[in-house]
Amino acid sequence: MRLSFSEVSKTFLSFRGPVRAVHGVDLAVEEGELFVLLGPSGCGKSTVLNLAAGLVKPTSGEIRFGERVVASRDRKVFVPPKERNVAMVFQSYALYPHLTVFENIAFPLRVGGEEKGEIQRAVSQAGRTLGIGDILHARPAELSGGQRQRVAIARAIVRKPALFLLDEPLSNLDAGLRASTRGELKRLQRELGITTLYVTHDQTEAMTLGDRIALLRDGRVVQEGSPEDLYGRPGTPFVASFIGQVPMNLVNASVLEEGGDLYLRLGEARLLLPSGPAARVRIINSTEILFGIRPEHIGVARGIAGSPVAGTVTALENLGREVLLQVRVDGLPLSVLTNDKSIREGEAVALDIPLEAAHFYEKGVG
Amino acid sequence: MSEERQVRTLHLAGALGMTIFSLGPILYMALTAASRRPDFLSHAAGFEFTVAHFDSVLRTASLHFPEYLRNSIVVSGASAALCVSIASPAAYAVTRLSLPGRVFFLLSVLAVSMFPPVSMVGYLFQVMGKLGWINTYQALVLPYTAWILPLSLWILTSYFAQVPADLDRAALIDGCSRLTILRKVIFPVAAPGIFSTALLAFIIAFNELLFAMMLSTDHAARTVPVGIALFEGLHGEIPWGVVMAASILTTIPVILLTLVFQRRIIQGLTRGAVKG
Amino acid sequence: MGALSGNLSPRGPAVAEELTRGEFARGYAFLLPLAVFVAVFIIVPVIGTFAGSLMQDVTFLPKRFAGAENYRAMLSDPGFWQALRFTCLFTLVSVPLELFLGLLFALLLARPSPARGLLRACVLIPWAIPAAVSGRLFQLIYNYHYGLANYLMGTFGLTDLPVSWLGTPAGAFVSLVAADAWKTTPFVAIILLAGLAGISQDLYLQAEIDRAGFVCRFTRVTLPLLSPVLVVALLFRTIDALRVFDLVFVLTGGGPGGSTTSLSLYGYNYFLGGDFGYGSAVSVVLFLIAFGLSVLYVRVGKFGRELA
Numbered sequence: 037m038r039l040s041f042s043e044v045s046k047t048f049l050s051f052r053g054p055v056r057a058v059h060g061v062d063l064a065v066e067e068g069e070l071f072v073l074l075g076p077s078g079c080g081k082s083t084v085l086n087l088a089a090g091l092v093k094p095t096s097g098e099i100r101f102g103e104r105v106v107a108s109r110d111r112k113v114f115v116p117p118k119e120r121n122v123a124m125v126f127q128s129y130a131l132y133p134h135l136t137v138f139e140n141i142a143f144p145l146r147v148g149g150e151e152k153g154e155i156q157r158a159v160s161q162a163g164r165t166l167g168i169g170d171i172l173h174a175r176p177a178e179l180s181g182g183q184r185q186r187v188a189i190a191r192a193i194v195r196k197p198a199l200f201l202l203d204e205p206l207s208n209l210d211a212g213l214r215a216s217t218r219g220e221l222k223r224l225q226r227e228l229g230i231t232t233l234y235v236t237h238d239q240t241e242a243m244t245l246g247d248r249i250a251l252l253r254d255g256r257v258v259q260e261g262s263p264e265d266l267y268g269r270p271g272t273p274f275v276a277s278f279i280g281q282v283p284m285n286l287v288n289a290s291v292l293e294e295g296g297d298l299y300l301r302l303g304e305a306r307l308l309l310p311s312g313p314a315a316r317v318r319i320i321n322s323t324e325i326l327f328g329i330r331p332e333h334i335g336v337a338r339g340i341a342g343s344p345v346a347g348t349v350t351a352l353e354n355l356g357r358e359v360l361l362q363v364r365v366d367g368l369p370l371s372v373l374t375n376d377k378s379i380r381e382g383e384a385v386a387l388d389i390p391l392e393a394a395h396f397y398e399k400g401v402g
Numbered sequence: 403m404s405e406e407r408q409v410r411t412l413h414l415a416g417a418l419g420m421t422i423f424s425l426g427p428i429l430y431m432a433l434t435a436a437s438r439r440p441d442f443l444s445h446a447a448g449f450e451f452t453v454a455h456f457d458s459v460l461r462t463a464s465l466h467f468p469e470y471l472r473n474s475i476v477v478s479g480a481s482a483a484l485c486v487s488i489a490s491p492a493a494y495a496v497t498r499l500s501l502p503g504r505v506f507f508l509l510s511v512l513a514v515s516m517f518p519p520v521s522m523v524g525y526l527f528q529v530m531g532k533l534g535w536i537n538t539y540q541a542l543v544l545p546y547t548a549w550i551l552p553l554s555l556w557i558l559t560s561y562f563a564q565v566p567a568d569l570d571r572a573a574l575i576d577g578c579s580r581l582t583i584l585r586k587v588i589f590p591v592a593a594p595g596i597f598s599t600a601l602l603a604f605i606i607a608f609n610e611l612l613f614a615m616m617l618s619t620d621h622a623a624r625t626v627p628v629g630i631a632l633f634e635g636l637h638g639e640i641p642w643g644v645v646m647a648a649s650i651l652t653t654i655p656v657i658l659l660t661l662v663f664q665r666r667i668i669q670g671l672t673r674g675a676v677k678g
Numbered sequence: 679m680g681a682l683s684g685n686l687s688p689r690g691p692a693v694a695e696e697l698t699r700g701e702f703a704r705g706y707a708f709l710l711p712l713a714v715f716v717a718v719f720i721i722v723p724v725i726g727t728f729a730g731s732l733m734q735d736v737t738f739l740p741k742r743f744a745g746a747e748n749y750r751a752m753l754s755d756p757g758f759w760q761a762l763r764f765t766c767l768f769t770l771v772s773v774p775l776e777l778f779l780g781l782l783f784a785l786l787l788a789r790p791s792p793a794r795g796l797l798r799a800c801v802l803i804p805w806a807i808p809a810a811v812s813g814r815l816f817q818l819i820y821n822y823h824y825g826l827a828n829y830l831m832g833t834f835g836l837t838d839l840p841v842s843w844l845g846t847p848a849g850a851f852v853s854l855v856a857a858d859a860w861k862t863t864p865f866v867a868i869i870l871l872a873g874l875a876g877i878s879q880d881l882y883l884q885a886e887i888d889r890a891g892f893v894c895r896f897t898r899v900t901l902p903l904l905s906p907v908l909v910v911a912l913l914f915r916t917i918d919a920l921r922v923f924d925l926v927f928v929l930t931g932g933g934p935g936g937s938t939t940s941l942s943l944y945g946y947n948y949f950l951g952g953d954f955g956y957g958s959a960v961s962v963v964l965f966l967i968a969f970g971l972s973v974l975y976v977r978v979g980k981f982g983r984e985l986a
Contacts, residue, residue, distance in 0.1 A: 441824030
């Protein structure tokens, strides 16, 4: 089932005045896709999820499930949650504390009036799929966080919903559990093929799980696309710094024109811009720009012989497989990720900055 | 003595004093009920144990004590049940449905609980009289329920507010109507709170005097507090032994309830008055 | 005050979601039974009493509109003034006493101890028993010939002769205050106990580190932080004291000579005597006093919250 948002806005009324949570959002989640809503807290991603669920009504715009309009103020249509055939996994899991695991999972089926035999079958199957068949008789209070989460997911899939909504399902788990559960969730979603909307603030989750991602900020979609799109072609500095294990370096730089060629002035260094990057810089049409390069793309070597960009290592962080260096180049701070473990703090190093992988932004925008 | 020791001794003395203050009179009541003579403290004969008074209370038909007890239990039980049933949906609406004017509603209800009963009872008597309801169960249950509803609403609101809203949302998505959510999710989860509320309602209804005195005339609907208040001796002299025996019999169930459910009662009272 | 001081919405955003017309209706339907009950059995009777106070309504006499007649009669009725005086005096004496004792009890009960549950239950019992029963009990205690009070007075050598508690206005007053204190101190104690529990232990530890002694900790930490709860207890108790009925009816019957008749009892006696007009007028006066105080309370509460 295809989920679509057309120009959807949501304004809440609070004691302090109207709060605009979502602003003109356009989204389309294709059938069977795992679509991630990513963003910092307060960006409106949970509101979008609640809009899709029917827990909240849009102030303007239209929400459709396939061809069917489920919410539209103009058309005076609002389909309540129970008629939308959606399922949701809450950050708090929202398990019914007074019911056993079996009854929790069976709850939507019982409310829907399914017959006993069918309920038994569906719950057992969901239990098997999530690997919780052995705790069906326990109460939520007796379970660990990971187990509770599985019960929440089981309850969600037992009805074979048309839309699967997840609100930061991994944020309450221990770090180690998070990684393994991520993989399982992806596998499960692929297997079941249910259209899924997934909310998180963790860019790693988004990048590993999502078929497509929408990055939100202050109620607006800043950029939408595949993980590669957002990683390789971030449209604004905000996207550039949000995406990536270690934030992208964004430093002030200037552009010089000399003899028909464009040069990038980075600190004291002058770098010739090849045609590709040059074309991108010309679009900005300004001499002062914001220069972006990911720490993992910068090459580093000890010594400064013959390199235009050189600096001193001011700090060093051992991340296990890699080392994160803070290098100061003519007063500019740059982060560099490298496998070279021999570099020491205080050393002089030379940096190799591949301009083909660099990003250029207008200063003072986004 | 160190300050810590001083405080501890003070505390012990205080606790002892508090207990004597609270239970002393009850003990006196029990002794009088079991003593042949009410003046056992001063009379030369001293204390002579007897169960004659208890026997008298329970067996003397003209005293109607068992009927009074029955009436009290029925009226209080019905009022408590009715109270909880009516206050629960209201508490749910107040805590979960963002209805305009709900704060005003709560405050008005609070204000209503401050009305003096005497300012209603005259009119109620006249109206009940016209309806022919004087001396019936409904004459007491209905005003009692209305009277205890404000407190019930406040206590239940406090308890319901502690049930996470996510449970409601999950239930909505699972296909429940609001009423179903109240029945299948809120009730079970807030059951201890509901029980506390019902318990308090029962105790308050059980102890009420003014309405009961005006709206009932004989043992058909009269409650125990009225019976004890209107006790008359044969010769104008109050039969203390019998009165105290009746009092003890009345208070034993309440005392037991209090001892067993002390925490629930305190929780309920606290939430009715203070931020829980 | 509980739900009012905090957020009414359970762990959700403090924002309002507009409802569809259907949800609106259903929401108000949930409130309706309660509203109807309170309206029919409380508000209507109060209005009826107000209206009744303007009538001459005595059994066997024709009922007619009388305007302010009842109120005028009240102004020159010494019985009314006596009842008003007694009610106010009773309130002024018993409330502070109960607050003081209640605070004492709360402090004692707040300390963790193995018998804490049992202690609380014991202290709660006087509150839980009917006022009629405690009225009778104290009627016995203050009995001239063989009551516990005179026995104790004699044993501890406080007086030579037995005191006529219930036979004199002063004695009757004292016995009422004592009985009321016995019965309602638990309620005050419970409320204050909850307030005490709300004061973080860290504050006391900090005060100890700052070398504040026991008394100092009490006056600088406990009392200020307890004051909002004290105000709540004060208001509840004041209004309850003003409308006292059960205890007075049973313990003293309003005597001797009407000296301990509360306003509630005064009005009730007229109802009993068949004069619903005058009784209603007395009730109205009491209502206005209580209502005025509760409005004051809400104002003070709001003001307090704005300050906070």
